[in-house]
Amino acid sequence: MTRIEMAKKGIITEEVRQVAQEEGVFPEELSQNIAEGRVVITRNILRNIKPLGIGKGLRTKINANIGTSRDKTDIQEELEKLDIAVKYGADAVMDLSTGGPLTEMRRAILKHSSVSIGTVPIYEVAVRAIEKYGNIVKMTVDDIFNVIEEHAKDGVDFVTVHCGVTKKIVEMLKSGDRVLPIVSRGGSILADWICYHDKENPLYEYFDRLLELAKKYDLTLSLGDGLRPGCLADATDRYQLIELITIGKLKDIAISEGVQCIIEGPGHLPLNHVETNIKLQKSICKEAPFYVLGPLVTDCAMGYDHIAAAIGGALAGMYGADFLCYVTPSEHIRLPDKEDVKEGVIASRIAAHAADIAKGYAKAWQRDNKMAEARRNFDWQSQISLSFDPDKVHSMRSERPPLEDEKVCSMCGEFCAIKISRRAVE
Amino acid sequence: MTRIEMAKKGIITEEVRQVAQEEGVFPEELSQNIAEGRVVITRNILRNIKPLGIGKGLRTKINANIGTSRDKTDIQEELEKLDIAVKYGADAVMDLSTGGPLTEMRRAILKHSSVSIGTVPIYEVAVRAIEKYGNIVKMTVDDIFNVIEEHAKDGVDFVTVHCGVTKKIVEMLKSGDRVLPIVSRGGSILADWICYHDKENPLYEYFDRLLELAKKYDLTLSLGDGLRPGCLADATDRYQLIELITIGKLKDIAISEGVQCIIEGPGHLPLNHVETNIKLQKSICKEAPFYVLGPLVTDCAMGYDHIAAAIGGALAGMYGADFLCYVTPSEHIRLPDKEDVKEGVIASRIAAHAADIAKGYAKAWQRDNKMAEARRNFDWQSQISLSFDPDKVHSMRSERPPLEDEKVCSMCGEFCAIKISRRAVE
Structure with a gap:
């Protein structure tokens, strides 16, 4: 049984008690929130780490992204980034590697990490597609699901899956009324595939297959926002909202099937859009945990985007965002170095803490x-x-x-x- | 005639036109806002700098504090800090020196600066009192006003005067229900004087003398918040509000006498108090320009207080704060160095810009x-x-x-x- 299935049956596990004690909440309440999709505990059944609770009534959590790109590949440096992230308070770390030996990197990170690890499997699918077929768009549906399963088998605790980048919305995007059509790597890869094949996004079309796979490992799905706004001019537009509605619907299906979900959110937002965005997500997704990237309250803070993200993240947290993805000073410029990771984590910690103060977290x-x-x-x-x-x-x-x-x-x-x-x- | 007197008569000066053009507003509207105390232009009549408009409908401005302390005295370093502050976008700079040759320092800064300069004259009064009498509390009423006039004569554009630290509120503070009774240097100096002499705060009792002096130079009064909260536990408490009410009343008198005023505000505030604080100030002080120090949204961000202040400042700006005082990474630790000044100014610029975005500033x-x-x-x-x-x-x-x-x-x-x-x- 998955966590949700146990919680639905009223079984209070040791894990739930542990998280409840850590957070200072009642285990029964926590269990109820898990059953109804308002809280997730991100731990793959194959992993033996401290369980991490994210969601309603809990401390605001932060995530640090690490990982190589094709332009910078150094496993040792990434492991050091992991240590730095955890030292300064990252509750979870995502390995977003797209360069070098990806499997080796992921396994090293999982082995080394005391915190929850997330990945975006579509990156590896794309890297392999280039190696195997010479082109991203040649990836097959099986390629996609095989990589996701590999990640789950390796012990990954949560995966970002851009299920809401549907064929319909990609077609709508062709109208050209966005300044930056897609700024999500995963979203753009899937859009490219959709356009090339003129087919539906496999992560949407075969969502049941994804759920089946996730159930086996109690893998948490982080429903990615492939259409998040990449500049203030695109903030809170129809594309963003249509995707949110889509992933909110998928989340309901996942919960009913016993699979935990997190909803991912923006992105670039004017400060006066933050409250609206959080309230919309909480309403449309029935209080599912909300995982925001920033939000960045200006497009112009290059070199200091950790500060722009701390502003947006603190406000988002106050209004109910549960999980803040850090942004480093290197955002929009280059792959972060170790110092960037430290600066990013601390800025995000301050934002999360300020949000917890505002929420009255004891x-x-x-x-x-x-x-x-x-x-x-x-x-x-x-x-x-x-x-x-x-x-x-x-x-x-x-x-x-x-x-x-x-x-x-x-x-x-x-x-x-x-x-x-x-x-x-x- | 002072700016306010001219504005009340409907005279649109060249200076007003210049600020209006810079800000993209109508000169008539700007002039009306000056007449009614919603906007100030901080420029001493003796100075020949670009006029700085602060207040309703204008871009959110930022101030950088520089200056020596007795523990660190280096005029050259302070002038370099001034250059750095202006380079990265400080709209005004305050010289808060309390160590070394204060007059020389102030004059050097005024001579060197292309932006508005503010001071807190009570610091110099205190320094001289120690030199002359061996004790802060021995300063006389004339000592206080003489120093303020010296500053005005030197060309200082705006001065912080803690007129709201009344005898009554200092007595109330003795009840001991604040964690940190006073965290404002000027406020604590005046409280010390009030307690020692058992007399009213001269800046309150002789407010008319202050106005007379300010009129001569069209010196802007920044009504200091000597009772600002110094920790989250003290935020938005009765002391803070009583002082705000007092300075709001003094501001009305000043405007009617033709003297421009800014209202200073907190300080340490939980994120969920920020909106309330700005709205309270705007209501109680009839939309007078609001100058906030931070606000800092956590007490724990030592080493990164510029980020805690950027979070609070952005939100404050969005709700209507007009002037953000920067906070550097050195806050609560030491006198800032040049790098701190740069970090502080940029963080504050990002906050002000995010606020202007939220306000819809074109x-x-x-x-x-x-x-x-x-x-x-x-x-x-x-x-x-x-x-x-x-x-x-x-x-x-x-x-x-x-x-x-x-x-x-x-x-x-x-x-x-x-x-x-x-x-x-x-």
Whole structure:
């Protein structure tokens, strides 16, 4: 039985209890949310990692993407990125490799990782199609499902599948009223296949086959948004919404078949579209976990897209997004390096934490309250350890230390407001 | 006559026309907003800089704080910070120096700066009081006003004055129901003085004297929030609101006397308090320009407070904040260095831009639309020049260039979604 099937029968598993305890929620409530598709636990039955709960009532989670491209292939570097991502608080990591020995890479990451691992199998299908047939569009339906099954067999915990990129919507796109028709790699590969063969997207047409496969491994499906807007001008348009409606419908089928689903979301959104997008998804997809990429609140933050994504992600989280995909400073420029991964994870952690504060999540508030207390008491050791990057804070303070009074910092020195005001009013 | 007096008489000055043209608004509307206190133009009559409009209907502006502390005194470094701040888009800079030769520093900054300069004169009053009397609290009422006048005479464009830190509120604070009673340096200095002398805050008691002085130079008053919350636990509490009500009342008096005012605001706020805070300020202060410090949406982002501030600032801007004070990665740790200034300004620029996008500000949208078009066309030169830090983007791309096709980037390489999808659907 899958998790959903057990939850539907009212069986509260050890795994559910473990997640419930970690999150500070009741196991019965968590189980009910799993049964009805509002929470997923992303763990392949073949894997022995700490289970990760994502969804309603739980802490906002973050994902870090790593992986090679054909322009940069180095397994060791990717494993180091994985370590960095986990060190700074990534709850899950996706291997998006498209270059080098993909199977070897994926297995190394799965072996090395203590957190949930996701993949986008269509990338590997495309890479193999080029190797085998010399062209992406020559991939066969079996090629697609075989790779997905390989990923599941290797222990992948969740896979992005762009089931909502239907033949109809790809035809609609030809009207040319989008600035950037498709900015999702998986979405564009499938669109290319659909146009070439004049056939329906196999992940849509044979969704039942996908479900059958997912059930075997209790593999979570992350229903990808191949039509996510790639610039503000395309935000919240008909293509995005039609795809959302499609994947919302597929999600209902998946839940009824006992397969867990996450819904993926934008993308590039003006700040004033964020609330609408989250509420739409929550309504159309009946509170299924929402996994947003950013959202990026401007197209112009190249080199600093982690900040544009933190702005959008925090707001999305406050309105109910459950899972934030990080964005690194390298977005739109190049494959990220290790420092980019660190910057991306920390920015995303701050966004998720700010969202949890806004949602009233008790553990998040406890941390901030401890920080405030440490500030009040000039307790620098506690402040450093409560920060998201203690080493950085420690070294920054050491570089420009206070000279007259070690209680304060070199920003205000003797004119420390906390020191003066406590003297005045206490 | 001051700007407000002229605007009240319906005189549209050259300065107003210049700002109106820059902002893409009608001069008559701008003038009306100045007359009624919804917009300020921060320029001392003694200064010959480009006038800066802040307030209703205008682009969201950002301020960068620079200046020495007793723990770090280096005029040259501060001038370099000024250059960096302006280079990356600071609309105004505040000199918050409290260490070294303050007058020399201020004059050097004023001479060097092409943008509006603000100060917090009470800092210098405090520094001199220590030199002269050995104790902050020994400063006299004349000492306070003399320093403010010196700043105005030197050409300072706007000054922060903590007029709302009244004797009554300082007494209320003694109840001890705040974690951090005061985190504003100026606020704490005045509270210390009030408690020691058991007298009213001179900036409140002699507000008429302040107005008289401000009128002479058309000096803009930035009514400081000495009681801003310094941690999430203290956010949007009675102290903050009582002070806001007080300064809202003082602002009305100032406008009626022809003196321009900005209202300063928080501080540390949970993300879900931001909208309320902006709407409260806009209502209580009758749409006076709102100048927020951050707001920081978590207490725990030490080392990355520029990101916490960008999240809060973007949201604040969307809801109507007009002027964002940057926060650097050094906040809560040390006096910022040059790199911190750069990081802080860019994060704040992104926040202000995201807010302008959300507000529908046409020039902001034009920039993003150009970026989207450049992406569509694989036009890297335009993408780089439309970014907030072209040098960084250029060097990041050069470090990990695409190897097979210079149109794309090394993130996706050959699997560039834009390339594939344009082939498929166009």
